[in-house]
Amino acid sequence: MTLQTPSYRPAAGDEAAPGSATPHKAGGLRALAQRHLSKLVVAPSFAAILLFVYGFIVWTVYISFTNSKMLPSYDLVGADAFSKLWRIERWYVAIENLLIFGGLFIGVSLIVGILLAVLLDQRIRGEGVLRTIYLYPMALSFIVTGTAWKWILNPGIGIQQFVRDLGFPGFTFDWIVQQDTAVYTLVIAAVWQSSGFVMALFLAALRGVDQEIIKAAYLDGASLPRIYWGIVLPSVRPVFMSAFVILAHLAVKSYDLVVALTGGGPGYASDLPATFMYEMTFRRNQIAIGSASALMMLATVVAIIVPYLYSELKGGKRV
Template sequence: MRNTLSLKDRFSRWLPRLVLSPSLVAIIVGVYLFIAWTGWISLSSSKMVPKYDFVGLEQYIRLWSTPRWETAVANLFVFTVLFLAITIAIGLLIAILLDQQIRAEGFLRAIYLYPMALSFIVTGTAWKWILNPDLGVEKVVNDLGWTGFVFDWITRPEYAIYCVVIAAVWQSTGFAMAIFLAGLRGIDTSIIKAAQIEGASLPRIYLNIIVPMLRPAFLSVIVLLSYISIKSFDLVLALTGGGPGNSTEMPSTFMFSATFRRNQMGVGAASAMMMLMTVAAIIIPYLYSELKEARNEH
């Protein structure tokens, strides 16, 4: 009986490990092994096919001397700053409005979250139609009688990147709203009541008391949206294809083009490693701060 119980105890102890082991192997092989392989290719002279020689940082030098890569990095900076600022501002505002216990809150919350259920390919295709001067907003307004109205940003190189920002903000605002709303619901309402008794107005209470208490929510939103912006490949591909010209080129589309269209596998791998380093520069401090905070609580 003791041996039977001991066997059951051992089985119950090892069962979770056995269940998780295939996923662990898949992650090690499909993620970390391929990251290591990409890193090695970025240090080789690979072009059309992989080569396993060693040329040092030659591919990185070629990468940073390529004008298209400089354009991609500049576009990423503009896109990330505008995307984060607008998404956080609108998401926070909607969360505050929904936090006022308004009617049909569940219905409105579902509407704002609906875009997150769509893939970026669908979002990019839909907004490509909406922003098309011959099909979308411009044509509708012109048909209504305002023949002088022009909204052709998607066809103009100097404005096309802002079309990508519009589509990304539309899809991700509901996500930011959900995180901020969860943070607001976790704050004790007695704080608001006490401030109101002291004579503070509701806008001032949110600005000076509630919003600073949402620091963890802000941190989570910034990290996750930054990650989305860095890997924004399918949205750009579906919406603008990197054009007009290369005006909406991003590091992710540059990597794809360099590797599969221009047969520069080494340069493509170097750009992929630069994107990985950027993501790591965002994620690692976040994880460190979270672990440090959890350690301090214990």
């Protein structure tokens, strides 16, 4: 009778044999890295945004409640900076200009963009070329746009001089050098740049409208303007809100266009809140007042975006 020695099986808590643990751990680490690779790639950008965007927003909020001038001061003094801000005449000029510029910029851009979109929606000949021409200005920066329109509107070398050279010596178009009209030159340049973007938004929406509805309206005898006004445009209503929010955000933060086109002048007749903030912070050495004006701009943007986000989220839940 032969006795057999029972084979040894490691207990659950025993260590694995040398040489087999390292590959297992390496495979686990590799699998863990693969699972979290996207997070690892995005983490540096997320950290940078957290610091340089939201971190400095918090810092600006804090500074606005101090008495900071040329250098930051971290002693809280309450809302004195906001009180001083609303006693400055130049701030009221900037707010009035923002209302004029923003209202005209948004309204005219929407009208021009919609008309261009309806025109191209007829699938006219050369549509691709026209679409590129209308959309091209959006590829330029506001600095380039402002510089170009500064030359175009210059009374000595621009439109006024060109028309006079054609034989109309009495023609006058000097808005850019007049205090009462300088802000309207900002509207002209901004509409020229942004209306093509609005056109692209609405053209994409119009191409998604059910053509059977349009054909049925044609059979009922409806005219083309009536079809667009009563059927097509109401069906793309969400695009109106999206375009409005984008244009309003551009209007509130407009800085480079003003600097390149009018410099805020003549005097400060064409100032906007963004240029006012820069003037107070970096030229007048009033950091607290500049921070307070920046918070007013942030509050304006929030007042525009939050209702939009709420409506979008509410609509998504309904779906």
